[in-house]
Structure formats: C-alpha cells, structure tokens
Amino acid sequence: MAEEEKSLNFIEHIIEDDLKEGFDKEKLRFRFPPEPNGYLHIGHASSICLNFGLGEKYDAPVNLRFDDTNPAKEEQEYVDAIKRDVEWLGYKWSEVRYASDYFQQLFDWAVEFIKNGKAYVDSQTSEEIAAQKGTPTTPGTDSPYRNRSVEENLDLFQRMKNGEFESGTHVLRAKIDMSSSNMLMRDPIMYRILHKAHHRTNTDWCIYPMYDWTHGESDYIEQVSHSFCTLEFAMHRELYNWFLEQVSNPNQVQPKQREFARRNLSHTIVSKRKLLRLVEEGIVNGWDDPRMPTISGLRRRGYTPESIKNFVKTIGIAKRENLIDVSLLEFHAREDLNKKAPRIMAVLDPLKVVITNYPENTDEYVDSENNPEDEVLTYRKVPFSREIYIEKEDFREEANRKFFRLKLGGEVRLKNAYIIKAEKAIKDEDGNIIEVHCTYDPLSKSGSGTEESKRKVKGTLHWVSIKDAKEVEVREYDRLFTEAEPDRHEGKDFLEFVNPDSLRVIKGYVEPSVEEAKIGDHFQFQRIGYFNVDPDSTNEKLVFNKTVGLRDSWAKIDKS
RNA sequence: UGGCCUAUGGUGUAAUUGGCAACACAGCUGGUUUUGGUCCAGUCGUUCUAGGUUCGAGUCCUAGUAGGCCAACCA
Numbered sequence: 001m002a003e004e005e006k007s008l009n010f011i012e013h014i015i016e017d018d019l020k021e022g023f024d025k026e027k028l029r030f031r032f033p034p035e036p037n038g039y040l041h042i043g044h045a046s047s048i049c050l051n052f053g054l055g056e057k058y059d060a061p062v063n064l065r066f067d068d069t070n071p072a073k074e075e076q077e078y079v080d081a082i083k084r085d086v087e088w089l090g091y092k093w094s095e096v097r098y099a100s101d102y103f104q105q106l107f108d109w110a111v112e113f114i115k116n117g118k119a120y121v122d123s124q125t126s127e128e129i130a131a132q133k134g135t136p137t138t139p140g141t142d143s144p145y146r147n148r149s150v151e152e153n154l155d156l157f158q159r160m161k162n163g164e165f166e167s168g169t170h171v172l173r174a175k176i177d178m179s180s181s182n183m184l185m186r187d188p189i190m191y192r193i194l195h196k197a198h199h200r201t202n203t204d205w206c207i208y209p210m211y212d213w214t215h216g217e218s219d220y221i222e223q224v225s226h227s228f229c230t231l232e233f234a235m236h237r238e239l240y241n242w243f244l245e246q247v248s249n250p251n252q253v254q255p256k257q258r259e260f261a262r263r264n265l266s267h268t269i270v271s272k273r274k275l276l277r278l279v280e281e282g283i284v285n286g287w288d289d290p291r292m293p294t295i296s297g298l299r300r301r302g303y304t305p306e307s308i309k310n311f312v313k314t315i316g317i318a319k320r321e322n323l324i325d326v327s328l329l330e331f332h333a334r335e336d337l338n339k340k341a342p343r344i345m346a347v348l349d350p351l352k353v354v355i356t357n358y359p360e361n362t363d364e365y366v367d368s369e370n371n372p373e374d375e376v377l378t379y380r381k382v383p384f385s386r387e388i389y390i391e392k393e394d395f396r397e398e399a400n401r402k403f404f405r406l407k408l409g410g411e412v413r414l415k416n417a418y419i420i421k422a423e424k425a426i427k428d429e430d431g432n433i434i435e436v437h438c439t440y441d442p443l444s445k446s447g448s449g450t451e452e453s454k455r456k457v458k459g460t461l462h463w464v465s466i467k468d469a470k471e472v473e474v475r476e477y478d479r480l481f482t483e484a485e486p487d488r489h490e491g492k493d494f495l496e497f498v499n500p501d502s503l504r505v506i507k508g509y510v511e512p513s514v515e516e517a518k519i520g521d522h523f524q525f526q527r528i529g530y531f532n533v534d535p536d537s538t539n540e541k542l543v544f545n546k547t548v549g550l551r552d553s554w555a556k557i558d559k560s
Numbered sequence: 561u562g563g564c565c566u567a568u569g570g571u572g573u574a575a576u577u578g579g580c581a582a583c584a585c586a587g588c589u590g591g592u593u594u595u596g597g598u599c600c601a602g603u604c605g606u607u608c609u610a611g612g613u614u615c616g617a618g619u620c621c622u623a624g625u626a627g628g629c630c631a632a633c634c635a
Contacts, residue, residue, distance in 0.1 A: 007574050007583085035635050070634060126633055135631055137562045171633055181563040183631055192633035211635050235564060235630055261566085261628090272635095314584060316573040320566050321628060328572075328585055338598060373598070404596065413594055446594065453594095460594045527595045554596040 009317040011050065014258055015058070015226060027253050028060035029225045032086070032093070033215070035067040036078035036199070038272035039287040039294045040085045042308070042329070046263050049312040050228060052091040061094035063222055068100050069214050071198040079199070081287070085295040089305045099214050100200050102221055106209050107161065109217065109247050110172060110190060114153045118246060119190060120146055121156040122173050129171070132178070133186055139179035140186040146175065160193055163206045167193045174213075176242065184239045188212055216240040219255035220248060227255045230262045231319065263315055264323045267479040268293045269487050269494060283498055284480070290534075290545050291480045291502050301477070302522055302532035302547030303329075307336040323485065330548045337522055337530040337547065342370045345382065345415065345462040346510040346525040348474055350389035352435045352466065355420060357442075358386040367447060368416045371524075382511050383468040384417050389509050390463050395436055397425050402557055404459035406436070412459040415526060419444040419457055462526045469509035472542040475534065476504040514542060522547070 008016065019025055030051045034040065040048070055062035064086060068074050086093065113119035122129060122145045134140035148156075160170050172191040180186055190213040195206050219227045227240075240257045248254055264270065270293060278284045278292070287294050290301035298308060311332040315324050345368075365381035394405045394412075406412045411421045418440040426435035443452035479499055483489065486497040510525075517523070522532045529549035536543045 007576095009573080013577095033635095037635080067635065073634075129633080130631070133631055135562090138631095139562095140631090168633065183563090186631090189633055194633080208633090210633075215635085229635095231565070232629060233635090238564095259565085263572090266571090314572075318566095318573065322572065325571055325586075331585060334597090343595080372593095372595085402596095415594060417594095457594085459596085462595075524595085524597085527597070529597095550595075550597050552596075557596075 010319065011054070011226075011228060011258060011260060011317055012057075014256075015054070018225075018256075023225070025058065027223070027225055028054075028058045029062075029223055029253070030054050030060060031063040031065045031097075031219065031222060031224050031227065033065045033067050033218075033229075034082050035070070035073075036075065036082060037070070037073040038078060038276055039081050039296055041270050041272070041275060041295065042265055042268075042293045042298065043263050043270035045089065045295060045308055045312050046260075046315070046317065047228065047230075048086060048089060048091060049309055050260070050317055052086075052089075052093075054226075055094075060225075062091075063095050063097050063224070064093035065097040065218060065222070066099065067211070067215065067218075068098050068198070068200065069208050069211060071194060071196040071208065074199055076199045081296060085299075088299060089295065089308065097218070097222060098200055099209075099218050100198060102214070102218055103201060103205055103209070105221065106214060106217060107207075110209075110213075111154065111157070113174065113190075113246065114157060114172075115150060116246075117150065117175065119153070119172055119174050120148050121153050121160070121170050122146075122187075122189075123156075123170050126168065129189075133183065134178070136183060140183075142178050143173070143187065146187070157191075160191070160207050161205070163195070165193055167195050167206075169193060172207075174243070176239075182235055182238050184212065184235055185242070188239060212236055212239050213243060216244050216255065216257070217247060219257075220244060220252070223253045224255045225253050227257045229257060229259055231259045232262075233257070234259045259319070260317050261319050261322060264321075264485070265293060265329065266323055266325045266484040267481050267486075268326065269481070271487065274487060274494060277495070278480075281495070283495070290475070291477050293480075300534065300545065302337070302530060302545055303333055304336050304340070304522070307332040310336065326479065333530065333548045334551070337524065339373050340371075341522040341524040341530055343368070343372070343524045343526050344511050344513060345464055346472075346474075346508050346514075346528065346531075347389040347391055347462070347464050347469075348506060348508045348525075348528065349392045350509055351392040351395055351433065353388050353390050353420070353438055353463070354435060355386050355388070355418075355438050355440045356423070357439045360386060366416045366445070380513055382416065382513070383465045384414075385465040385467055387466045388414070388463045389466055389469065390436075390461050392433075394459075394461050395422065395425075395433070397433070405461060406438075406459065411457050412461050413444075413446070413457050414463050415460050416446045417463070418442070418446075419452070419455065462528075464509045464511050466509075468512050470512055470514055470542070472508050472510050472514065472544055474506050474508040474531070474544045474546065476506065476546045478502045478504070508544070510542075517542060524550075 032051045122143050132141045171189045173187045176185045178186045191207045194208050237257050288296035288300045364384045367379045368382045370378045399407045420438040420440045424437040425433045443450045481497045482499045483497040486494040530547040531544040534543040534545050
C-alpha cells in the first residue's frame with residue numbers, strides 16, 4: 001500500500017524534529033484526556049484522531065485518561081459513553097487510566113512541596129484570593145498566609161485531607177510569583193476541599209487536586225512524551241513546566257505540552273457546557289439526538305466512523321482561528337455512504353399513479369441494482385404493480401424543457417421498470433392533484449433488451465408499488481441553529497438562535513425489502529438521500545433518520 | 561494599559577525549511593449516466609499592510625494592523 005501523504009501538520013513536525021534531535025522513537029507516548037463531564041463531540045474527534053492517529057503512525061501507546069478531578073461534575077455515565085465513542089471510531093487505547101489513580105502520589109508530592117517551601121495553605125475566602133490576584137495588567141499581592149511555617153502548613157494540609165474543615169475554608173497554593181505577567185503563575189491553587197463523593201474514589205478523599213496540578217504530573221507518571229491540548233491552555237504551559245520541574249527525575253521523559261486550535265463547526269456549538277444545556281433544557285432529546293454534534297448523535301444520525309475520520313483528516317490541525325462549514329462534514333457522509341449504502345426506493349411525499357393499461361392482478365417483480373458503485377453488481381426483486389406512488393414534486397401538469405420529470409403528455413422511465421406517459425391529472429374539489437393516470441409501454445421494461453427498453457427518456461423516477469409498500473416513520477433534520485456562529489453574538493444567548501424547524505417527522509412508503517433492515521443499517525433512498533434505521537424502531541414500525549440529502553443540482557435550477 | 565498566540569482563494573489545510581503557491585470542499589462551464597446522485601474535464605488567487613535583507617521571500621528582519629486567549633476553590 002503506497003501512502004502518498006507527505007505533508008505534515010505542525011504537531012507532526014514537532015515530533016519529527018524531536019526525533020531528529022535524538023529523542024528515542026520507542027519513548028513516544030500519547031494520551032487522550034477527556035473529562036467525564038459530558039459526551040464527546042465532533043471537536044473531540046480531532047483530538048482523538050490526532051493522538052490515536054499519532055499512536056498508529058509511530059506505533060506508540062496511547063492511553064485513554066479520564067481527567068476526573070472534579071467530582072461535582074463528573075459521572076460514570078460519561079466514562080462509559082466516552083469509551084464507547086472512542087471504540088466506535090475504531091481506536092484502541094493502550095490502557096485506561098484515571099487522574100484519580102494518582103491522588104495519593106499527587107498528595108505525597110504536595111507534602112514535599114510544603115516541606116520545600118513551594119506550597120502553603122491559604123485560609124482566605126475565594127473572593128479574597130481573587131481580589132489579591134490582580135488583573136492581566138496589574139500585579140497581584142501576597143496572601144497574608146503566604147509565609148506560614150512549614151510545620152503549620154503540614155498540619156493544616158493533613159487536617160484538610162482528614163476532613164476536619166468545611167468545603168471552601170482552606171486551599172493549598174503553590175508559592176510562585178504574585179507579580180508574574182502570567183496570571184496562572186500567581187500562586188495557583190493546587191487543592192481545594194470538596195466534601196463530595198467521587199465516581200471512583202467515593203469518599204476516600206475530601207480534597208481534590210486542580211487541573212494544572214494534576215494534568216502534567218499525570219502525563220509524567222504515564223511517561224507521555226507529547227501532551228496535546230487546545231489553544232486556551234497555552235498560558236498553562238509555563239505552569240505545567242514549573243510543576244514538572246519540581247518533581248521530575250532527569251532520567252525520565254519530560255512530557256512536552258503543545259497547543260492546537262479547536263475546530264469550530266458552523267451552525268452548531270462545540271462546548272460541553274452548552275451541549276449540556278441543550279440536553280437539560282429539553283431542546284434536544286438527549287446527548288445522542290441526531291441533531292447533536294456529539295459523536296453519539298452523529299452515529300445515530302447515520303454518520304460512519306470513516307466519514308468522521310476523513311472529515312477530521314481533511315480539516316487538519318493548526319493554530320489559527322477557524323470556522324469549518326458543516327457542509328464539509330456532510331460531503332464526507334455522502335462520500336462514504338455512496339460507496340457503502342445499498343439503494344432502495346422510498347417515496348416520502350406520495351402521489352398516486354394508476355397505470356391504466358397495466359393488468360389488474362399480476363405479481364411482477366423487477367430486478368434492481370443494490371449499489372451501482374459495487375464492483376460486482378448484485379440485484380434484488382422489487383414488486384411492481386398497476387398502482388404506484390411517486391413523489392408529488394415529480395409531477396407537474398405543465399412545465400418547461402428543464403423539467404425532466406413527469407408532465408401531462410410527457411414520458412419518464414420508472415427506475416428499473418417501464419416507461420410511462422402521463423395522460424390525465426385527477427383533482428379534488430379544491431383543484432389539488434390527487435392522482436395521475438398514465439399508460440405504460442409493455443415492451444420498455446428495463447433490462448429486457450428490446451429496442452423499446454433502450455429508448456432514451458430524459459427523466460427517471462423512483463416509485464413504490466402501493467400494495468407492497470411498507471409504511472415507515474422518517475425523521476428529517478435541519479441545522480440546529482439558524483446562525484453560523486450561535487455562540488458568538490455578543491450579548492445574546494446562543495439558545496436564541498435555535499432553529500425551531502430542526503426536526504420534521506413524516507410518513508414514508510418504502511419497498512418491502514426494508515423489512516429485513518436492522519438498527520443502524522444505512523440506505524440510500526434513491527434520488528433523495530442517505531438514511532439509517534433508528535433505535536426507536538419496533539417490529540411494527542421502522543424509524544429512519546435522514547443522514548444527509550443527495551446533492552441536488554435540480555434544486556438550484558428550479559430556484560433560478 | 562501588560563503577557564501569550566495567530567494571519568495563505570468563499571471555507572479548511574499544505575508548500576521538499578529561502579527556489580514556479582498546492583490539495584480538498586464550495587461555486588461556475590461542459591461531458592457521461594435508467595439516481596438532476598456518482599464519475600470525468602475545465603474554470604476561479606494582489607500569501608493582512610508598509611519597509612528591509614537576498615539573484616530570489618508565503619517563509620528571514622523591523623514597524624504596524626486585525627483577530628483570539630489570560631483575573632473559576634472548572635477542565
């Protein structure tokens with residue numbers, strides 16, 4: 001297999017440079033570090049593909065590490081969902097780790113900090129500490145507790161751990177520099193008291209380490225060589241390195257943090273906090289609602305792992321601001337599904353057609369290709385009959401030459417079946433067309449080899465035999481937000497831009513072969529789009545999600 | 561009145577590290593087609609600005625400009 005990819009992203013350049021400078025390839029090690037406080041979304045897919053992709057490229061281990069230092073927000077449900085999503089994308093982690101695995105080690109190191117005068121217990125309120133922190137343009141001031149004795153600090157810290165104090169009464173702070181231009185270096189908090197059960201350590205601890213104190217040390221413990229995170233952590237790097245210097249042994253790998261820009265997708269949001277609001281406020285039906293940009297939502301919508309991975313590969317990784325149009329994601333869904341999804345016929349907005357010269361009671365089946373993209377074509381039998389449904393929009397009483405579909409006096413081919421001619425439109429008392437009478441050419445049957453079957457007619461329509469069709473529920477989705485960047489309108493809440501018409505539930509009529517469909521199966525409804533079977537389906541009624549429509553160049557012509 | 565980061569077609573990302581600006585998507589023109597799908601061909605650029613170094617600058621230097629991030633006992 002010849003791989004042509006030669007251009008590297010800036011992260012790969014960093015690794016290549018390190019290798020060139022003598023870093024041992026065998027020591028390359030990565031990690032994907034989600035906080036289990038929500039479901040993974042399309043933005044995380046970039047990080048997952050980056051880290052696990054690097055693991056595959058360099059044959060290096062990649063840990064799945066849960067950053068579980070805040071029991072107030074984290075839950076086992078999220079741990080399970082995250083594992084499921086990473087596996088579904090097709091990646092294998094070396095080990096599952098938890099930051100909470102390191103609580104004891106972190107505590108022991110913190111005690112060393114105190115003994116070395118690198119940390120102290122501050123007994124002020126969070127407001128007081130915030131006030132002393134200064135601002136980005138003015139330096140902070142020292143806490144009155146900054147110079148407590150080692151003995152007092154040790155005693156206090158131990159009693160914090162023992163649960164002798166109320167939440168919020170004391171914190172352990174690193175003693176660094178209150179006048180640093182980097183606010184994070186102004187004596188950052190290492191521990192806070194939180195009397196809250198943790199999803200893994202239960203009530204073993206009532207002090208919990210903060211992110212900055214935990215993350216880099218976890219990387220170090222796991223001997224992660226390259227630790228990638230998003231741009232907003234760039235300022236944390238100085239602190240990451242400072243903490244590392246205090247504990248690290250020079251013979252060990254010194255993890256290197258580097259930052260990349262988060263990917264922003266148009267017409268949606270990629271923020272767990274905001275996604276949680278959509279779920280909690282009932283705007284969507286859960287984290288896996290097919291309108292959600294979560295991995296589980298996309299899966300339910302009908303996206304394949306390959307389509308997501310190809311999308312991520314295409315958008316790449318860099319450091320600049322970006323807004324990726326959601327249509328690119330849709331392109332990758334079509335690209336993958338075009339190869340994989342079997343074609344079937346379904347009518348979603350039915351108009352009855354009666355073929356007046358077709359015999360009343362016959363059982364005729366026509367051969368239909370399952371997928372014209374397959375190298376070896378396979379076929380199935382589809383029942384044809386005197387009364388069929390076509391799409392309402394495929395018939396007009398009158399139309400110009402650009403309209404390739406059925407019009408009075410005009411001919412079209414019924415896909416895989418016969419050429420028909422529209423003779424008469426039947427209307428109700430309000431003038432709505434409720435039925436079209438046609439005649440067919442019995443010699444024009446597809447594949448029969450006759451002269452008539454080879455005739456070229458401009459339009460080809462999909463159809464279903466009314467007596468054989470299966471009624472199904474079809475859920476059509478539109479973008480969840482009406483604005484490209486719903487969370488970037490100053491002074492406005494992103495929920496103001498929720499698209500009220502993002503879900504449309506309709507009835508559809510599908511050829512009988514769908515009876516064998518299983519949950520998750522993908523199909524192309526010919527001339528319409530890609531659909532998959534939703535888990536809400538029952539034995540009585542199948543439910544389909546519209547993943548994405550086919551490209552529709554007619555829609556553009558018709559509009560002009 | 562600070563610090564850190566970024567700037568390449570409509571969008572996203574490249575450019576063998578100083579050597580003809582490329583790829584994908586979108587758009588537009590055509591062609592093929594029993595899916596107005598797929599596929600194929602063509603088309604679409606003052607590399608943020610101004611100076612400078614150089615035979616040669618997207619790449620290096622200087623000065624601007626624009627945008628993002630930084631003051632949670634969140635991650």
